[in-house]
Amino acid sequence: MSTEIPFKEKKNPAPRIIGWSVVAVLAAVVAFNSFTVVDYGHVGIRKTLGKMSSETLKEGLHLKVPFVQTIIPVNVQVTKSEAEAAAASRDLQITHTNIAVNYRVDAAGAYKLYNNVGPDxxxxxxxxAIQEVLKSVTSKFTAEELIQKRDTVAVEVKEGLAARLGNYQLIVTDISIVNFEFADAFNASIEAKQIASQKAMQAENDLKRVEIEAKQKVAQAQAEAEALRLKKQEVTSELIQLKQIEVQEKALEKWDGKLPTVTGGATPFIDLNSISPSSSSSTAAQAAPKATQAPAATTQP
Structure with missing residues:
Protein backbone atom coordinates (compact mmCIF):
# COMPACT_ATOMS: atom_id res chain seq x y z
CA MET A 1 0.00 0.00 0.00
CA SER A 2 1.53 3.26 -1.11
CA THR A 3 1.25 6.55 0.71
CA GLU A 4 1.23 9.88 -1.24
CA ILE A 5 2.58 13.07 0.27
CA PRO A 6 0.36 16.02 -0.70
CA PHE A 7 2.16 18.88 -2.58
CA LYS A 8 2.06 22.23 -0.82
CA GLU A 9 1.91 25.22 -3.27
CA LYS A 10 4.35 28.02 -2.38
CA LYS A 11 2.88 31.59 -2.14
CA ASN A 12 4.30 34.38 -4.33
CA PRO A 13 5.98 37.04 -2.08
CA ALA A 14 5.68 39.83 -4.68
CA PRO A 15 2.20 41.09 -3.65
CA ARG A 16 3.25 41.22 -0.04
CA ILE A 17 6.34 43.24 -0.93
CA ILE A 18 4.32 45.62 -3.03
CA GLY A 19 1.78 46.02 -0.27
CA TRP A 20 4.36 46.84 2.32
CA SER A 21 6.02 49.24 -0.09
CA VAL A 22 2.78 51.07 -0.65
CA VAL A 23 2.19 51.26 3.07
CA ALA A 24 5.69 52.61 3.58
CA VAL A 25 5.24 55.24 0.85
CA LEU A 26 1.90 56.32 2.28
CA ALA A 27 3.41 56.52 5.73
CA ALA A 28 6.26 58.64 4.38
CA VAL A 29 3.85 60.93 2.58
CA VAL A 30 1.72 61.29 5.68
CA ALA A 31 4.78 61.91 7.81
CA PHE A 32 6.13 64.44 5.34
CA ASN A 33 2.83 66.32 5.27
CA SER A 34 2.57 66.28 9.03
CA PHE A 35 4.97 69.23 9.46
CA THR A 36 6.02 72.36 7.63
CA VAL A 37 8.78 74.95 7.92
CA VAL A 38 8.17 78.71 8.00
CA ASP A 39 11.16 80.48 6.44
CA TYR A 40 13.06 83.45 7.82
CA GLY A 41 11.28 86.76 7.28
CA HIS A 42 7.88 85.08 6.96
CA VAL A 43 4.96 84.08 9.11
CA GLY A 44 2.52 81.24 8.51
CA ILE A 45 -1.27 81.21 8.42
CA ARG A 46 -2.88 77.85 9.14
CA LYS A 47 -5.69 76.94 6.74
CA THR A 48 -7.99 74.02 7.66
CA LEU A 49 -10.31 72.78 4.89
CA GLY A 50 -10.44 76.26 3.37
CA LYS A 51 -10.87 78.15 6.64
CA MET A 52 -8.09 80.38 7.88
CA SER A 53 -7.04 80.38 11.49
CA SER A 54 -6.28 83.63 13.28
CA GLU A 55 -3.21 82.00 14.77
CA THR A 56 0.02 83.26 13.25
CA LEU A 57 2.91 80.81 13.03
CA LYS A 58 6.41 82.17 13.53
CA GLU A 59 9.60 81.03 11.84
CA GLY A 60 10.58 77.41 12.33
CA LEU A 61 9.10 73.89 12.23
CA HIS A 62 5.35 73.38 12.83
CA LEU A 63 3.03 70.34 12.83
CA LYS A 64 -0.17 70.09 10.80
CA VAL A 65 -2.85 67.58 9.92
CA PRO A 66 -1.89 65.92 6.63
CA PHE A 67 -4.18 66.58 3.67
CA VAL A 68 -6.43 68.64 5.92
CA GLN A 69 -4.37 71.63 6.90
CA THR A 70 -2.03 73.82 4.85
CA ILE A 71 0.29 76.61 5.95
CA ILE A 72 0.26 79.83 3.87
CA PRO A 73 3.60 81.71 4.07
CA VAL A 74 3.36 85.49 4.31
CA ASN A 75 6.39 87.72 3.69
CA VAL A 76 6.76 90.31 6.47
CA GLN A 77 10.00 91.82 5.20
CA VAL A 78 10.17 95.37 3.83
CA THR A 79 8.82 95.53 0.29
CA LYS A 80 9.34 98.31 -2.22
CA SER A 81 6.56 99.63 -4.44
CA GLU A 82 7.16 102.27 -7.13
CA ALA A 83 4.44 104.30 -8.77
CA GLU A 84 4.05 107.27 -11.09
CA ALA A 85 1.11 109.62 -10.71
CA ALA A 86 -0.09 112.68 -12.63
CA ALA A 87 -1.71 115.33 -10.46
CA ALA A 88 -2.60 119.03 -10.50
CA SER A 89 -0.94 121.43 -8.08
CA ARG A 90 -2.79 124.21 -6.27
CA ASP A 91 -1.95 126.65 -9.08
CA LEU A 92 -3.24 124.08 -11.64
CA GLN A 93 0.14 122.99 -12.93
CA ILE A 94 0.17 119.37 -14.10
CA THR A 95 2.96 117.44 -12.44
CA HIS A 96 4.15 113.88 -12.95
CA THR A 97 5.59 112.42 -9.77
CA ASN A 98 7.72 109.32 -9.33
CA ILE A 99 7.51 107.90 -5.82
CA ALA A 100 8.96 104.83 -4.09
CA VAL A 101 7.22 103.45 -0.99
CA ASN A 102 8.75 100.96 1.43
CA TYR A 103 6.25 99.01 3.51
CA ARG A 104 5.80 95.66 5.23
CA VAL A 105 3.01 93.40 6.47
CA ASP A 106 2.19 93.57 10.16
CA ALA A 107 2.96 90.06 11.38
CA ALA A 108 0.17 90.12 13.96
CA GLY A 109 -2.39 91.18 11.37
CA ALA A 110 -1.34 88.95 8.48
CA TYR A 111 -4.47 86.80 9.00
CA LYS A 112 -6.80 89.82 8.51
CA LEU A 113 -4.90 90.99 5.43
CA TYR A 114 -5.13 87.61 3.68
CA ASN A 115 -8.67 86.98 4.86
CA ASN A 116 -9.99 90.38 3.70
CA VAL A 117 -7.78 91.22 0.72
CA GLY A 118 -5.81 88.16 -0.33
CA PRO A 119 -2.23 87.69 -1.48
CA ASP A 120 -2.55 90.30 -4.28
CA ALA A 129 -3.52 104.22 -2.17
CA ILE A 130 -0.31 105.77 -3.45
CA GLN A 131 -2.17 107.37 -6.36
CA GLU A 132 -4.92 108.82 -4.20
CA VAL A 133 -2.71 110.15 -1.41
CA LEU A 134 -0.20 111.68 -3.81
CA LYS A 135 -2.90 113.53 -5.73
CA SER A 136 -4.47 114.76 -2.50
CA VAL A 137 -1.19 116.11 -1.12
CA THR A 138 -0.08 117.63 -4.43
CA SER A 139 -3.23 119.74 -4.64
CA LYS A 140 -2.27 121.51 -1.38
CA PHE A 141 0.94 123.03 -2.78
CA THR A 142 1.85 125.25 -5.72
CA ALA A 143 4.26 123.94 -8.32
CA GLU A 144 7.14 125.95 -6.89
CA GLU A 145 6.35 124.79 -3.37
CA LEU A 146 6.47 121.17 -4.51
CA ILE A 147 10.08 121.79 -5.50
CA GLN A 148 11.08 123.99 -2.57
CA LYS A 149 9.24 122.00 0.13
CA ARG A 150 9.97 118.48 -1.05
CA ASP A 151 10.59 117.25 2.51
CA THR A 152 7.27 118.64 3.74
CA VAL A 153 5.45 117.02 0.82
CA ALA A 154 7.15 113.68 1.55
CA VAL A 155 6.12 113.84 5.22
CA GLU A 156 2.48 114.49 4.36
CA VAL A 157 2.46 111.70 1.76
CA LYS A 158 3.95 109.28 4.28
CA GLU A 159 1.41 110.21 6.94
CA GLY A 160 -1.48 109.82 4.49
CA LEU A 161 -0.27 106.43 3.28
CA ALA A 162 0.36 105.23 6.84
CA ALA A 163 -3.20 106.07 7.82
CA ARG A 164 -4.73 104.48 4.72
CA LEU A 165 -2.63 101.31 4.57
CA GLY A 166 -2.76 100.86 8.32
CA ASN A 167 -6.40 99.81 7.94
CA TYR A 168 -5.14 96.77 6.04
CA GLN A 169 -2.35 95.80 8.47
CA LEU A 170 0.33 97.32 6.24
CA ILE A 171 3.05 99.43 7.85
CA VAL A 172 4.74 102.22 5.84
CA THR A 173 8.43 102.46 6.78
CA ASP A 174 9.68 105.12 4.38
CA ILE A 175 8.94 106.93 1.13
CA SER A 176 11.11 108.70 -1.44
CA ILE A 177 9.89 111.23 -3.98
CA VAL A 178 12.19 110.42 -6.86
CA ASN A 179 11.26 113.26 -9.19
CA PHE A 180 8.78 116.01 -10.04
CA GLU A 181 8.24 116.64 -13.74
CA PHE A 182 6.37 119.70 -15.06
CA ALA A 183 5.33 121.05 -18.43
CA ASP A 184 7.99 122.66 -20.65
CA ALA A 185 6.37 126.11 -20.34
CA PHE A 186 6.55 125.96 -16.55
CA ASN A 187 10.16 124.79 -16.63
CA ALA A 188 11.01 127.72 -18.91
CA SER A 189 9.32 130.19 -16.54
CA ILE A 190 11.19 128.72 -13.57
CA GLU A 191 14.49 129.03 -15.43
CA ALA A 192 13.74 132.65 -16.38
CA LYS A 193 12.84 133.46 -12.80
CA GLN A 194 16.05 131.93 -11.52
CA ILE A 195 18.10 133.91 -14.04
CA ALA A 196 16.35 137.14 -13.02
CA SER A 197 16.90 136.33 -9.37
CA GLN A 198 20.59 135.68 -9.96
CA LYS A 199 20.98 138.97 -11.83
CA ALA A 200 19.18 140.86 -9.06
CA MET A 201 21.42 139.20 -6.49
CA GLN A 202 24.51 140.12 -8.51
CA ALA A 203 23.33 143.75 -8.81
CA GLU A 204 22.70 143.87 -5.08
CA ASN A 205 26.17 142.50 -4.40
CA ASP A 206 27.69 145.08 -6.75
CA LEU A 207 25.82 147.86 -4.96
CA LYS A 208 27.04 146.63 -1.61
CA ARG A 209 30.58 146.46 -2.95
CA VAL A 210 30.37 150.08 -4.23
CA GLU A 211 28.97 151.24 -0.90
CA ILE A 212 31.75 149.48 0.98
CA GLU A 213 34.40 151.00 -1.30
CA ALA A 214 32.89 154.47 -0.86
CA LYS A 215 32.87 154.05 2.91
CA GLN A 216 36.48 152.92 2.79
CA LYS A 217 37.46 156.02 0.79
CA VAL A 218 35.61 158.30 3.19
CA ALA A 219 37.26 156.62 6.14
CA GLN A 220 40.66 156.95 4.47
CA ALA A 221 40.10 160.65 3.75
CA GLN A 222 38.96 161.25 7.30
CA ALA A 223 42.02 159.46 8.59
CA GLU A 224 44.32 161.55 6.38
CA ALA A 225 42.57 164.77 7.43
CA GLU A 226 42.89 163.83 11.07
CA ALA A 227 46.57 163.02 10.60
CA LEU A 228 47.13 166.39 8.89
CA ARG A 229 45.30 168.19 11.69
CA LEU A 230 47.45 166.49 14.28
CA LYS A 231 50.58 167.42 12.35
CA LYS A 232 49.48 171.07 12.21
CA GLN A 233 48.98 171.06 15.94
CA GLU A 234 52.53 169.81 16.38
CA VAL A 235 54.03 172.68 14.26
CA THR A 236 55.23 175.55 16.54
CA SER A 237 57.47 178.60 16.04
CA GLU A 238 60.29 176.85 17.83
CA LEU A 239 59.96 173.89 15.51
CA ILE A 240 60.03 176.20 12.47
CA GLN A 241 63.20 177.91 13.72
CA LEU A 242 64.76 174.55 14.41
CA LYS A 243 63.96 173.36 10.87
CA GLN A 244 65.44 176.62 9.43
CA ILE A 245 68.63 176.09 11.40
CA GLU A 246 68.83 172.50 10.16
CA VAL A 247 68.40 173.68 6.55
CA GLN A 248 71.11 176.35 6.97
CA GLU A 249 73.47 173.82 8.52
CA LYS A 250 72.96 171.44 5.63
CA ALA A 251 73.54 174.29 3.17
CA LEU A 252 76.82 175.27 4.89
CA GLU A 253 77.95 171.67 4.81
CA LYS A 254 77.44 171.62 1.03
CA TRP A 255 79.04 175.13 0.34
CA ASP A 256 82.45 175.05 -1.35
CA GLY A 257 83.56 178.47 -0.05
CA LYS A 258 82.98 180.41 -3.32
CA LEU A 259 80.56 183.27 -3.59
CA PRO A 260 78.04 183.15 -6.40
CA THR A 261 78.92 185.22 -9.45
CA VAL A 262 75.32 186.09 -10.20
CA THR A 263 72.76 187.13 -7.67
CA GLY A 264 69.13 187.84 -8.15
CA GLY A 265 66.01 188.68 -6.35
CA ALA A 266 64.51 192.10 -5.73
CA THR A 267 67.64 193.84 -7.21
CA PRO A 268 68.84 193.58 -10.83
CA PHE A 269 71.32 190.86 -11.73
CA ILE A 270 74.94 192.05 -11.49
CA ASP A 271 77.84 190.19 -12.98
CA LEU A 272 80.61 190.57 -10.44
CA ASN A 273 83.29 189.34 -12.90
CA SER A 274 82.56 192.22 -15.21
CA ILE A 275 83.83 194.60 -12.56
CA SER A 276 87.67 194.53 -13.06
CA PRO A 277 90.31 196.56 -11.13
CA SER A 278 91.17 198.73 -14.21
CA SER A 279 87.62 199.68 -14.82
CA SER A 280 87.20 200.56 -11.21
CA SER A 281 90.29 202.80 -11.15
CA SER A 282 89.26 204.68 -14.30
CA THR A 283 85.90 205.26 -12.88
CA ALA A 284 87.48 206.69 -9.77
CA ALA A 285 89.76 208.97 -11.83
CA GLN A 286 86.88 210.37 -13.76
CA ALA A 287 85.06 211.05 -10.59
CA ALA A 288 88.07 212.89 -9.01
CA PRO A 289 88.40 215.92 -11.43
CA LYS A 290 84.75 216.56 -11.14
CA ALA A 291 85.17 216.69 -7.44
CA THR A 292 88.09 219.17 -7.62
CA GLN A 293 86.44 221.42 -10.15
CA ALA A 294 83.39 221.94 -8.17
CA PRO A 295 84.94 223.86 -5.25
CA ALA A 296 86.99 226.10 -7.68
CA ALA A 297 83.92 227.33 -9.39
CA THR A 298 82.54 228.43 -6.13
CA THR A 299 85.53 230.67 -5.29
CA GLN A 300 85.25 233.07 -8.26
CA PRO A 301 84.15 236.65 -7.52
Whole structure:
Protein backbone atom coordinates (compact mmCIF):
# COMPACT_ATOMS: atom_id res chain seq x y z
CA MET A 1 0.00 0.00 0.00
CA SER A 2 1.53 3.26 -1.11
CA THR A 3 1.25 6.55 0.71
CA GLU A 4 1.23 9.88 -1.24
CA ILE A 5 2.58 13.07 0.27
CA PRO A 6 0.36 16.02 -0.70
CA PHE A 7 2.16 18.88 -2.58
CA LYS A 8 2.06 22.23 -0.82
CA GLU A 9 1.91 25.22 -3.27
CA LYS A 10 4.35 28.02 -2.38
CA LYS A 11 2.88 31.59 -2.14
CA ASN A 12 4.30 34.38 -4.33
CA PRO A 13 5.98 37.04 -2.08
CA ALA A 14 5.68 39.83 -4.68
CA PRO A 15 2.20 41.09 -3.65
CA ARG A 16 3.25 41.22 -0.04
CA ILE A 17 6.34 43.24 -0.93
CA ILE A 18 4.32 45.62 -3.03
CA GLY A 19 1.78 46.02 -0.27
CA TRP A 20 4.36 46.84 2.32
CA SER A 21 6.02 49.24 -0.09
CA VAL A 22 2.78 51.07 -0.65
CA VAL A 23 2.19 51.26 3.07
CA ALA A 24 5.69 52.61 3.58
CA VAL A 25 5.24 55.24 0.85
CA LEU A 26 1.90 56.32 2.28
CA ALA A 27 3.41 56.52 5.73
CA ALA A 28 6.26 58.64 4.38
CA VAL A 29 3.85 60.93 2.58
CA VAL A 30 1.72 61.29 5.68
CA ALA A 31 4.78 61.91 7.81
CA PHE A 32 6.13 64.44 5.34
CA ASN A 33 2.83 66.32 5.27
CA SER A 34 2.57 66.28 9.03
CA PHE A 35 4.97 69.23 9.46
CA THR A 36 6.02 72.36 7.63
CA VAL A 37 8.78 74.95 7.92
CA VAL A 38 8.17 78.71 8.00
CA ASP A 39 11.16 80.48 6.44
CA TYR A 40 13.06 83.45 7.82
CA GLY A 41 11.28 86.76 7.28
CA HIS A 42 7.88 85.08 6.96
CA VAL A 43 4.96 84.08 9.11
CA GLY A 44 2.52 81.24 8.51
CA ILE A 45 -1.27 81.21 8.42
CA ARG A 46 -2.88 77.85 9.14
CA LYS A 47 -5.69 76.94 6.74
CA THR A 48 -7.99 74.02 7.66
CA LEU A 49 -10.31 72.78 4.89
CA GLY A 50 -10.44 76.26 3.37
CA LYS A 51 -10.87 78.15 6.64
CA MET A 52 -8.09 80.38 7.88
CA SER A 53 -7.04 80.38 11.49
CA SER A 54 -6.28 83.63 13.28
CA GLU A 55 -3.21 82.00 14.77
CA THR A 56 0.02 83.26 13.25
CA LEU A 57 2.91 80.81 13.03
CA LYS A 58 6.41 82.17 13.53
CA GLU A 59 9.60 81.03 11.84
CA GLY A 60 10.58 77.41 12.33
CA LEU A 61 9.10 73.89 12.23
CA HIS A 62 5.35 73.38 12.83
CA LEU A 63 3.03 70.34 12.83
CA LYS A 64 -0.17 70.09 10.80
CA VAL A 65 -2.85 67.58 9.92
CA PRO A 66 -1.89 65.92 6.63
CA PHE A 67 -4.18 66.58 3.67
CA VAL A 68 -6.43 68.64 5.92
CA GLN A 69 -4.37 71.63 6.90
CA THR A 70 -2.03 73.82 4.85
CA ILE A 71 0.29 76.61 5.95
CA ILE A 72 0.26 79.83 3.87
CA PRO A 73 3.60 81.71 4.07
CA VAL A 74 3.36 85.49 4.31
CA ASN A 75 6.39 87.72 3.69
CA VAL A 76 6.76 90.31 6.47
CA GLN A 77 10.00 91.82 5.20
CA VAL A 78 10.17 95.37 3.83
CA THR A 79 8.82 95.53 0.29
CA LYS A 80 9.34 98.31 -2.22
CA SER A 81 6.56 99.63 -4.44
CA GLU A 82 7.16 102.27 -7.13
CA ALA A 83 4.44 104.30 -8.77
CA GLU A 84 4.05 107.27 -11.09
CA ALA A 85 1.11 109.62 -10.71
CA ALA A 86 -0.09 112.68 -12.63
CA ALA A 87 -1.71 115.33 -10.46
CA ALA A 88 -2.60 119.03 -10.50
CA SER A 89 -0.94 121.43 -8.08
CA ARG A 90 -2.79 124.21 -6.27
CA ASP A 91 -1.95 126.65 -9.08
CA LEU A 92 -3.24 124.08 -11.64
CA GLN A 93 0.14 122.99 -12.93
CA ILE A 94 0.17 119.37 -14.10
CA THR A 95 2.96 117.44 -12.44
CA HIS A 96 4.15 113.88 -12.95
CA THR A 97 5.59 112.42 -9.77
CA ASN A 98 7.72 109.32 -9.33
CA ILE A 99 7.51 107.90 -5.82
CA ALA A 100 8.96 104.83 -4.09
CA VAL A 101 7.22 103.45 -0.99
CA ASN A 102 8.75 100.96 1.43
CA TYR A 103 6.25 99.01 3.51
CA ARG A 104 5.80 95.66 5.23
CA VAL A 105 3.01 93.40 6.47
CA ASP A 106 2.19 93.57 10.16
CA ALA A 107 2.96 90.06 11.38
CA ALA A 108 0.17 90.12 13.96
CA GLY A 109 -2.39 91.18 11.37
CA ALA A 110 -1.34 88.95 8.48
CA TYR A 111 -4.47 86.80 9.00
CA LYS A 112 -6.80 89.82 8.51
CA LEU A 113 -4.90 90.99 5.43
CA TYR A 114 -5.13 87.61 3.68
CA ASN A 115 -8.67 86.98 4.86
CA ASN A 116 -9.99 90.38 3.70
CA VAL A 117 -7.78 91.22 0.72
CA GLY A 118 -5.81 88.16 -0.33
CA PRO A 119 -2.23 87.69 -1.48
CA ASP A 120 -2.55 90.30 -4.28
CA UNK A 121 -2.69 93.19 -1.83
CA UNK A 122 0.12 95.11 -3.60
CA UNK A 123 -1.99 95.71 -6.71
CA UNK A 124 -5.37 95.89 -4.99
CA UNK A 125 -4.47 98.13 -2.03
CA UNK A 126 -0.97 99.65 -2.17
CA UNK A 127 -0.85 101.07 -5.72
CA UNK A 128 -4.30 102.75 -5.61
CA ALA A 129 -3.52 104.22 -2.17
CA ILE A 130 -0.31 105.77 -3.45
CA GLN A 131 -2.17 107.37 -6.36
CA GLU A 132 -4.92 108.82 -4.20
CA VAL A 133 -2.71 110.15 -1.41
CA LEU A 134 -0.20 111.68 -3.81
CA LYS A 135 -2.90 113.53 -5.73
CA SER A 136 -4.47 114.76 -2.50
CA VAL A 137 -1.19 116.11 -1.12
CA THR A 138 -0.08 117.63 -4.43
CA SER A 139 -3.23 119.74 -4.64
CA LYS A 140 -2.27 121.51 -1.38
CA PHE A 141 0.94 123.03 -2.78
CA THR A 142 1.85 125.25 -5.72
CA ALA A 143 4.26 123.94 -8.32
CA GLU A 144 7.14 125.95 -6.89
CA GLU A 145 6.35 124.79 -3.37
CA LEU A 146 6.47 121.17 -4.51
CA ILE A 147 10.08 121.79 -5.50
CA GLN A 148 11.08 123.99 -2.57
CA LYS A 149 9.24 122.00 0.13
CA ARG A 150 9.97 118.48 -1.05
CA ASP A 151 10.59 117.25 2.51
CA THR A 152 7.27 118.64 3.74
CA VAL A 153 5.45 117.02 0.82
CA ALA A 154 7.15 113.68 1.55
CA VAL A 155 6.12 113.84 5.22
CA GLU A 156 2.48 114.49 4.36
CA VAL A 157 2.46 111.70 1.76
CA LYS A 158 3.95 109.28 4.28
CA GLU A 159 1.41 110.21 6.94
CA GLY A 160 -1.48 109.82 4.49
CA LEU A 161 -0.27 106.43 3.28
CA ALA A 162 0.36 105.23 6.84
CA ALA A 163 -3.20 106.07 7.82
CA ARG A 164 -4.73 104.48 4.72
CA LEU A 165 -2.63 101.31 4.57
CA GLY A 166 -2.76 100.86 8.32
CA ASN A 167 -6.40 99.81 7.94
CA TYR A 168 -5.14 96.77 6.04
CA GLN A 169 -2.35 95.80 8.47
CA LEU A 170 0.33 97.32 6.24
CA ILE A 171 3.05 99.43 7.85
CA VAL A 172 4.74 102.22 5.84
CA THR A 173 8.43 102.46 6.78
CA ASP A 174 9.68 105.12 4.38
CA ILE A 175 8.94 106.93 1.13
CA SER A 176 11.11 108.70 -1.44
CA ILE A 177 9.89 111.23 -3.98
CA VAL A 178 12.19 110.42 -6.86
CA ASN A 179 11.26 113.26 -9.19
CA PHE A 180 8.78 116.01 -10.04
CA GLU A 181 8.24 116.64 -13.74
CA PHE A 182 6.37 119.70 -15.06
CA ALA A 183 5.33 121.05 -18.43
CA ASP A 184 7.99 122.66 -20.65
CA ALA A 185 6.37 126.11 -20.34
CA PHE A 186 6.55 125.96 -16.55
CA ASN A 187 10.16 124.79 -16.63
CA ALA A 188 11.01 127.72 -18.91
CA SER A 189 9.32 130.19 -16.54
CA ILE A 190 11.19 128.72 -13.57
CA GLU A 191 14.49 129.03 -15.43
CA ALA A 192 13.74 132.65 -16.38
CA LYS A 193 12.84 133.46 -12.80
CA GLN A 194 16.05 131.93 -11.52
CA ILE A 195 18.10 133.91 -14.04
CA ALA A 196 16.35 137.14 -13.02
CA SER A 197 16.90 136.33 -9.37
CA GLN A 198 20.59 135.68 -9.96
CA LYS A 199 20.98 138.97 -11.83
CA ALA A 200 19.18 140.86 -9.06
CA MET A 201 21.42 139.20 -6.49
CA GLN A 202 24.51 140.12 -8.51
CA ALA A 203 23.33 143.75 -8.81
CA GLU A 204 22.70 143.87 -5.08
CA ASN A 205 26.17 142.50 -4.40
CA ASP A 206 27.69 145.08 -6.75
CA LEU A 207 25.82 147.86 -4.96
CA LYS A 208 27.04 146.63 -1.61
CA ARG A 209 30.58 146.46 -2.95
CA VAL A 210 30.37 150.08 -4.23
CA GLU A 211 28.97 151.24 -0.90
CA ILE A 212 31.75 149.48 0.98
CA GLU A 213 34.40 151.00 -1.30
CA ALA A 214 32.89 154.47 -0.86
CA LYS A 215 32.87 154.05 2.91
CA GLN A 216 36.48 152.92 2.79
CA LYS A 217 37.46 156.02 0.79
CA VAL A 218 35.61 158.30 3.19
CA ALA A 219 37.26 156.62 6.14
CA GLN A 220 40.66 156.95 4.47
CA ALA A 221 40.10 160.65 3.75
CA GLN A 222 38.96 161.25 7.30
CA ALA A 223 42.02 159.46 8.59
CA GLU A 224 44.32 161.55 6.38
CA ALA A 225 42.57 164.77 7.43
CA GLU A 226 42.89 163.83 11.07
CA ALA A 227 46.57 163.02 10.60
CA LEU A 228 47.13 166.39 8.89
CA ARG A 229 45.30 168.19 11.69
CA LEU A 230 47.45 166.49 14.28
CA LYS A 231 50.58 167.42 12.35
CA LYS A 232 49.48 171.07 12.21
CA GLN A 233 48.98 171.06 15.94
CA GLU A 234 52.53 169.81 16.38
CA VAL A 235 54.03 172.68 14.26
CA THR A 236 55.23 175.55 16.54
CA SER A 237 57.47 178.60 16.04
CA GLU A 238 60.29 176.85 17.83
CA LEU A 239 59.96 173.89 15.51
CA ILE A 240 60.03 176.20 12.47
CA GLN A 241 63.20 177.91 13.72
CA LEU A 242 64.76 174.55 14.41
CA LYS A 243 63.96 173.36 10.87
CA GLN A 244 65.44 176.62 9.43
CA ILE A 245 68.63 176.09 11.40
CA GLU A 246 68.83 172.50 10.16
CA VAL A 247 68.40 173.68 6.55
CA GLN A 248 71.11 176.35 6.97
CA GLU A 249 73.47 173.82 8.52
CA LYS A 250 72.96 171.44 5.63
CA ALA A 251 73.54 174.29 3.17
CA LEU A 252 76.82 175.27 4.89
CA GLU A 253 77.95 171.67 4.81
CA LYS A 254 77.44 171.62 1.03
CA TRP A 255 79.04 175.13 0.34
CA ASP A 256 82.45 175.05 -1.35
CA GLY A 257 83.56 178.47 -0.05
CA LYS A 258 82.98 180.41 -3.32
CA LEU A 259 80.56 183.27 -3.59
CA PRO A 260 78.04 183.15 -6.40
CA THR A 261 78.92 185.22 -9.45
CA VAL A 262 75.32 186.09 -10.20
CA THR A 263 72.76 187.13 -7.67
CA GLY A 264 69.13 187.84 -8.15
CA GLY A 265 66.01 188.68 -6.35
CA ALA A 266 64.51 192.10 -5.73
CA THR A 267 67.64 193.84 -7.21
CA PRO A 268 68.84 193.58 -10.83
CA PHE A 269 71.32 190.86 -11.73
CA ILE A 270 74.94 192.05 -11.49
CA ASP A 271 77.84 190.19 -12.98
CA LEU A 272 80.61 190.57 -10.44
CA ASN A 273 83.29 189.34 -12.90
CA SER A 274 82.56 192.22 -15.21
CA ILE A 275 83.83 194.60 -12.56
CA SER A 276 87.67 194.53 -13.06
CA PRO A 277 90.31 196.56 -11.13
CA SER A 278 91.17 198.73 -14.21
CA SER A 279 87.62 199.68 -14.82
CA SER A 280 87.20 200.56 -11.21
CA SER A 281 90.29 202.80 -11.15
CA SER A 282 89.26 204.68 -14.30
CA THR A 283 85.90 205.26 -12.88
CA ALA A 284 87.48 206.69 -9.77
CA ALA A 285 89.76 208.97 -11.83
CA GLN A 286 86.88 210.37 -13.76
CA ALA A 287 85.06 211.05 -10.59
CA ALA A 288 88.07 212.89 -9.01
CA PRO A 289 88.40 215.92 -11.43
CA LYS A 290 84.75 216.56 -11.14
CA ALA A 291 85.17 216.69 -7.44
CA THR A 292 88.09 219.17 -7.62
CA GLN A 293 86.44 221.42 -10.15
CA ALA A 294 83.39 221.94 -8.17
CA PRO A 295 84.94 223.86 -5.25
CA ALA A 296 86.99 226.10 -7.68
CA ALA A 297 83.92 227.33 -9.39
CA THR A 298 82.54 228.43 -6.13
CA THR A 299 85.53 230.67 -5.29
CA GLN A 300 85.25 233.07 -8.26
CA PRO A 301 84.15 236.65 -7.52
Missing amino acids: YANRIVSP
